[in-house]
Amino acid sequence: MRPALSVNNIVKYFHEPETIQVLKEISFAVQPGEFLALVGKSGSGKSTLLYLLSTMDTDYEGTIDINGTRLTGLKQNELARFRNEHIGFVFQFHYLLPEFSVLDNVMLPALKLGKLSPEQIRTKALELLYKLDIKGHENKKASRISGGQQQRVAIARALINDPAIIMGDEPTGNLDSKNTKVVFDIFRQLARESGQTIVAVTHDDEFAANCDRVIEMVDGKILAG
Numbered sequence: 001m002r003p004a005l006s007v008n009n010i011v012k013y014f015h016e017p018e019t020i021q022v023l024k025e026i027s028f029a030v031q032p033g034e035f036l037a038l039v040g041k042s043g044s045g046k047s048t049l050l051y052l053l054s055t056m057d058t059d060y061e062g063t064i065d066i067n068g069t070r071l072t073g074l075k076q077n078e079l080a081r082f083r084n085e086h087i088g089f090v091f092q093f094h095y096l097l098p099e100f101s102v103l104d105n106v107m108l109p110a111l112k113l114g115k116l117s118p119e120q121i122r123t124k125a126l127e128l129l130y131k132l133d134i135k136g137h138e139n140k141k142a143s144r145i146s147g148g149q150q151q152r153v154a155i156a157r158a159l160i161n162d163p164a165i166i167m168g169d170e171p172t173g174n175l176d177s178k179n180t181k182v183v184f185d186i187f188r189q190l191a192r193e194s195g196q197t198i199v200a201v202t203h204d205d206e207f208a209a210n211c212d213r214v215i216e217m218v219d220g221k222i223l224a225g
């Protein structure tokens with residue numbers, strides 16, 4: 001089976017305030033439908049790696065492929081389009097547009113992609129919101145719902161373009177244990193039932209222990225996984 005994500009010999013330096021090698025020959029592959037946790041102490045390089053995987057930072061050595069597309073070397077506009085079409089992002093802070101409605105927040109990435117009509121996008125966004133148990137809140141401003149609901153709206157937004165891969169940077173870092181379980185279960189179901197691949201940086205041991213696989217980073221290297 002073609003990997004959902006393939007990372008080969010990734011090396012990354014930061015040069016300010018001094019030169020440090022943050023990622024040291026990182027290689028691994030993630031299969032479609034796999035739910036992977038990326039763990040490690042603060043400063044071990046998890047966020048830096050996720051930033052590269054999500055195509056936001058292109059200053060590295062090595063190669064990154066998602067679903068058979070070599071992302072390394074693509075131009076910024078090609079990367080932006082690839083991101084919007086194939087990668088869903090869920091962060092610790094939801095980054096919803098607070099003055100926009102819940103529904104508009106979810107619809108925006110699909111309107112930008114322009115593959116479906118606004119009416120089709122609206123229907124799809126509502127279906128996702130209902131599935132994520134946000135029924136009845138779709139016309140409220142995003143700032144006027146609870147933190148757990150906001151995170152579920154952010155997940156709906158991440159899913160609107162049916163991404164093959166979902167990347168989370170501490171997606172439950174700002175949630176209580178009840179909402180953490182809700183979000184974990186959503187990811188679990190997406191991986192199992194829709195074959196979507198999940199890569200999540202987490203500091204939550206229980207979250208990681210329940211994933212399919214854990215990759216541990218130590219000082220810019222992969223220790224296990």
Ligand SMILES: Nc1ncnc2c1ncn2[C@@H]1O[C@H](COP(=O)(O)OP(=O)(O)OP(=O)(O)O)[C@@H](O)[C@H]1O
Pocket residue numbers: 014015016017022040041042043044045046047048049
């Ligand atoms: N923009 C930057 N410029 C210079 N150094 C950076 C930059 N971003 C991160 N670093 C350094 O790279 C190393 C790895 O940082 P990174 O944020 O990837 O770690 P992390 O494992 O995600 O940590 P945390 O769990 O605290 O989020 C650290 O030593 C950090 O200080």
